[in-house]
Amino acid sequence: MGCYQAEDVTFRPLAHFPPDIWGEHFVTFTPEDNMKMEIYAKEIEPLKEDLRKKLFIMNDSVDLGRKLSFIDAVERLGVSYHFESEIEDMLNKIFKEFAANNFDIDYDLYNTACQFRIFRQHGHKMPCDVFNKFTNSDGKFKESLRNDIKAIVSLYEAAHLRVYGEPILDEAFAFATDVLQSSAPYSELARHALKQVLHFGIQRVESRLFISFYEEDETRHETLLKLAKIDFNRVQLLYRKELSQVLRWWHVLDFKTKLPYARQRSVECHFWSIAMYYEPQHSHARMLLVKVLLVISILDDTYDAYGTFEELELLTEAFERWDLNAMEQFPKEYMKLVFQFVYNIYNGFAKEMTELGKPYAAKFAKDREEQARGHVASGVECYMKDYNMSREEVVQIFNKMVEDAWKELNEEFLIKSRPGDDDLPKAVLKRVLNLARVVDALYKVIDGYTYSAKLIKGDIISTYTQPIPL
Structure with a gap:
């Protein structure tokens, strides 16, 4: 019996909320579902070991940019929790190498912004002046960068990791926002970046989307992609x-x-x-x-x-x-x-x-x-x-x-x-x-x-x- 009473005529600030839209949709979980989950768990183990070996080998042989790109893919695919210690060890070593070179690394805007974002996400304060080489004498970002939407999205994402006292990143945010808004009518990449910033996104939602992007990437790592798919389903x-x-x-x-x-x-x-x-x-x-x-x-x-x-x-x-x-x-x-x-x-x-x-x-x-x-x-x-x-x-x-x-x-x-x-x-x-x-x-x-x-x-x-x- 509900809590309302027929004689209750008290004024109440009823909001008339929309009803539940799911009904019985998610109530059932079958023994077959449970079995599927266990099968996925077994399939994941050898894939994890293969990738763990790859991460170990990469520590010593692969160039820094490729290492960071691989770490970024692992994280955005939603499987980094399997390799947390390996990733932290790699990032600590890479950051020390970058710092030893005064962060004077000859990378383009896309890779510089990606690396900046990854380090900041893991608590390493990569200096914002790595973006100075992409600006003019007046501190504004070069207009020639506008044509590279992929790089601008990378800059836009990096700018969301800024802290107080970093005017160049405030400028980066304003510049990238302007470019993406101008490009949105004909660029899906620009529209998605404006709709949902990676740093602000819900991890599982973003991973589901990134798996479909990564599948189309010619540089994808097949074992990593397979692990991401099976792990998502599990x-x-x-x-x-x-x-x-x-x-x-x-x-x-x-x-x-x-x-x-x-x-x-x-x-x-x-x-x-x-x-x-x-x-x-x-x-x-x-x-x-x-x-x-x-x-x-x-x-x-x-x-x-x-x-x-x-x-x-x-x-x-x-x-x-x-x-x-x-x-x-x-x-x-x-x-x-x-x-x-x-x-x-x-x-x-x-x-x-x-x-x-x-x-x-x-x-x-x-x-x-x-x-x-x-x-x-x-x-x-x-x-x-x-x-x-x-x-x-x-x-x-x-x-x-x-x-x-x-x-x-x-x-x-x-x-x-x-x-x-x-x-x-x-x-x-x-x-x-x-x-x-x-x-x-x-x-x-x-x-x-x-x-x-x-x-x-x-x-x-x-x-x-x-x-x-x-």
């Missing part, structure tokens, strides 16, 4: 297995009936967890995160799109007490359902984390996911009102804030000569980066979480249900 099945478990659990809760005001987005929440932890070995983290995301979603809709001020005050007080007995004072059934759901999720989370030797994790998560609040105007609307500005002016200001925030995040990834005690481990920073990426991908155009049919439906389908032909 991990895709793992994601589907996880998602089927999430959906069965969610259907038992029956919030579609009991909390009809709330968004039903369990598929989107699991997709979000993939964006944060795409590597297959992080299955447990994904399964925990998807539940946390669903808690946030239910709370967000309860506070913003259903509860009255008086009801939400009671609910907030109950969360602060963290006591099931607090439910006795709730006047509405939906409040009991929401409180019980959040309470059970976090207590289960605490139990699991304690068993894993991390009892502090659940308390940290509970103290922080999301501050209780009433229905409020958006940040843009508040800024417009406070400063008497138009929406267009405020959006420009907010875009600049986002740009600066990315510079700060990029700076955090650069290896410090003397890391302080307060520096976060790179593994943690990587998840922060992935969170920024998923927010960019889901919210830069519209609210892609709420209106997933308009923005990420295709990405979800390709991630979960479209294996790559072998």
Whole structure:
């Protein structure tokens, strides 16, 4: 029975969210699917060993540019997690060689920008003055570069790894953006770069796309391509297995009936967890995160799109007490359902984390996911009102804030000569980066979480249900 009551005539700020678009689509995971996943896992092992030997040989014999190009392909194909230590060792050695030569390497714009991006992605602060040779005396990039769209895309991607105090990269970004916008009507490469920056992209979505590009590359490495395809299909099945478990659990809760005001987005929440932890070995983290995301979603809709001020005050007080007995004072059934759901999720989370030797994790998560609040105007609307500005002016200001925030995040990834005690481990920073990426991908155009049919439906389908032909 739903939580609505016939006599309830209270005004509520209902948002009338779009319904779930998936239904029973991902619920089934068969024994045949499981068997296929195991077969893929066995096929991957000899391919990994072949490539591991190649990486070892490349350490000593191949020129630096080819090494970096191979590493870039491994990473963009989504299989770098198999070779993390080998890749880090190679990059450390290559960076030292570049530094020993004062980074004075005779490469064209395409390769210089690619190498800059790769080093920055791994925390090596390759100096931005490697781009000086591509500029005129006035600091502007040479107009003759405009005709090489592939190189301009490479420059555009590299410019997104800039930090504060790098005006040449700000100029590179402006120059590349102008060229790509002019080229977009006749260049698919330019259109895709403008639509989705590699540094901001969701890894599995970008890997799926890059596999099709790499397949057409005349310089492709066949063993690497085969590994990427089989590994994508194996991990895709793992994601589907996880998602089927999430959906069965969610259907038992029956919030579609009991909390009809709330968004039903369990598929989107699991997709979000993939964006944060795409590597297959992080299955447990994904399964925990998807539940946390669903808690946030239910709370967000309860506070913003259903509860009255008086009801939400009671609910907030109950969360602060963290006591099931607090439910006795709730006047509405939906409040009991929401409180019980959040309470059970976090207590289960605490139990699991304690068993894993991390009892502090659940308390940290509970103290922080999301501050209780009433229905409020958006940040843009508040800024417009406070400063008497138009929406267009405020959006420009907010875009600049986002740009600066990315510079700060990029700076955090650069290896410090003397890391302080307060520096976060790179593994943690990587998840922060992935969170920024998923927010960019889901919210830069519209609210892609709420209106997933308009923005990420295709990405979800390709991630979960479209294996790559072998």
